[in-house]
Amino acid sequence: MKKTIISLSLLLMMTSSALEEKVYIYCKPDINICIHNLKQLKYWIELDNKAGKIDNNMYTEYHVAVNATILSLEMILDNKGQCDTTDNKVYKLKYE
Numbered sequence: 001m002k003k004t005i006i007s008l009s010l011l012l013m014m015t016s017s018a019l020e021e022k023v024y025i026y027c028k029p030d031i032n033i034c035i036h037n038l039k040q041l042k043y044w045i046e047l048d049n050k051a052g053k054i055d056n057n058m059y060t061e062y063h064v065a066v067n068a069t070i071l072s073l074e075m076i077l078d079n080k081g082q083c084d085t086t087d088n089k090v091y092k093l094k095y096e
Helices: 002-017 031-050 056-077
Strands: none
Touching: 031 056
16 A cells, blocks of 8 residues: 555656646735736637637637636726726627
8 A cells, every 4th residue: 555655656746747837826815816827727728729629619708708807807906998897788608
């Protein structure tokens, strides 16, 4: 049992060290960090689209949702008119 645990630990360490890029996701109640996490998600969505893992329609829907959320959070910090707030209606995404 002890050998199994040691073997699994070594395998996990080797696998994690083989990653090309280390990714950090911060989990604090900080809007700036939330924006950073969403920008990272936006980048991953772009990579998945370029790699053909998601089609263009799905990419567009994800991109719109993430981008609107980033702009909304940025508006909380500093409202520079990033979002149109004249209409409070919630619109259903086209490809749901």
